[in-house]
Amino acid sequence: MSTVEKTLRASAAGAEGRPATAVGLDGVEVGFRTRKKDVTALRDVSLDVAAGEFVAIAGPSGCGKSTLLKLVAGLLAPTSGEVRLHGEAVRGPRPDIGYVFQRAALLEWRSVRRNILLQAEMRRMPGEEARRRADELIEMTGLTGFEDAYPHELSGGMQQRVALCRALLHKPPVLLMDEPFGALDALTREQMNLELNRIWRETGTTVLLVTHSISEAVYLSNRVAVMSARPGTVTEIVDVDLPAERDYAETLGRQEFRDATSRIRELLGAASGED
Ligand SMILES: Nc1ncnc2c1ncn2[C@@H]1O[C@H](COP(=O)(O)OP(=O)(O)O)[C@@H](O)[C@H]1O
Numbered sequence: 001m002s003t004v005e006k007t008l009r010a011s012a013a014g015a016e017g018r019p020a021t022a023v024g025l026d027g028v029e030v031g032f033r034t035r036k037k038d039v040t041a042l043r044d045v046s047l048d049v050a051a052g053e054f055v056a057i058a059g060p061s062g063c064g065k066s067t068l069l070k071l072v073a074g075l076l077a078p079t080s081g082e083v084r085l086h087g088e089a090v091r092g093p094r095p096d097i098g099y100v101f102q103r104a105a106l107l108e109w110r111s112v113r114r115n116i117l118l119q120a121e122m123r124r125m126p127g128e129e130a131r132r133r134a135d136e137l138i139e140m141t142g143l144t145g146f147e148d149a150y151p152h153e154l155s156g157g158m159q160q161r162v163a164l165c166r167a168l169l170h171k172p173p174v175l176l177m178d179e180p181f182g183a184l185d186a187l188t189r190e191q192m193n194l195e196l197n198r199i200w201r202e203t204g205t206t207v208l209l210v211t212h213s214i215s216e217a218v219y220l221s222n223r224v225a226v227m228s229a230r231p232g233t234v235t236e237i238v239d240v241d242l243p244a245e246r247d248y249a250e251t252l253g254r255q256e257f258r259d260a261t262s263r264i265r266e267l268l269g270a271a272s273g274e275d
């Protein structure tokens with residue numbers, strides 16, 4: 001780590017040693033100008049995510065959830081306001097994030113291992129280190145034995161595990177997930193939720209997860225940011241008062257889980273009436 005980075009991290013951590021802010025959005029507005037009309041996607045969005053925290057984002061379709069993740073990744077610049085990663089303003093595409101989308105987007109002609117290693121090739125990571133890390137992730141996500149399989153030989157859940165391994169290969173301090181389990185059946189989704197909770201605890205990665213599932217948001221998160229319809233803004237941040245390690249069935253039966261889900265449902269109902 002460079003001296004500049006160290007200084008930035010220290011200042012982000014604050015004098016009392018509070019956890020550093022991994023992701024910060026400050027009065028962010030995003031407008032899109034198309035030939036037909038101008039659209040304000042996000043308006044006055046402010047959100048701080050602490051290092052190691054898991055924050056879910058829920059909101060009606062088209063409220064700017066994907067746009068928000070693109071801002072954090074530096075793939076899009078805000079019209080006004082500021083986006084920071086580890087206390088540093090985001091000025092362009094960031095190499096220190098991992099991104100998982102709804103579709104695994106694997107290369108059909110590459111094996112599981114070589115799909116994961118694509119990340120290393122793009123980042124010119126040393127080969128030996130990348131292979132070791134890939135093996136570690138393959139084991140962590142239960143893909144052992146499928147290293148040489150091709151995407152068409154895998155179930156949807158397994159394909160998303162490969163996408164997750166690829167996103168985690170370079171040990172990104174921040175993982176962005178955009179409806180990663182939306183295309184999976186309910187049972188596979190539950191299983192992926194359980195695994196993601198374990199992987200989050202094992203890696204200590206900060207996670208920002210966009211999801212349409214209220215129970216998924218609550219099961220996985222420390223906090224859920226609920227957004228309004230477009231122009232999207234964070235209307236309320238719902239705290240999830242549950243321990244980090246969560247058994248699935250037991251968690252769903254807890255009062256804290258029910259409190260958080262019903263509050264989010266209330267807020268989303270007010271926002272759209274459909275989602
Ligand atoms: N590149 C773009 N050009 C024009 N409009 C866009 C662009 N990206 C997103 N939008 C618009 O911004 C709004 C928010 O989009 P998005 O972030 O994809 O919403 P969500 O992920 O919450 O469904 C939508 O109205 C969408 O049509």
Ligand SMILES: [Mg+2]
Pocket residue numbers: 065066067178
């Ligand atoms: Mg989206």
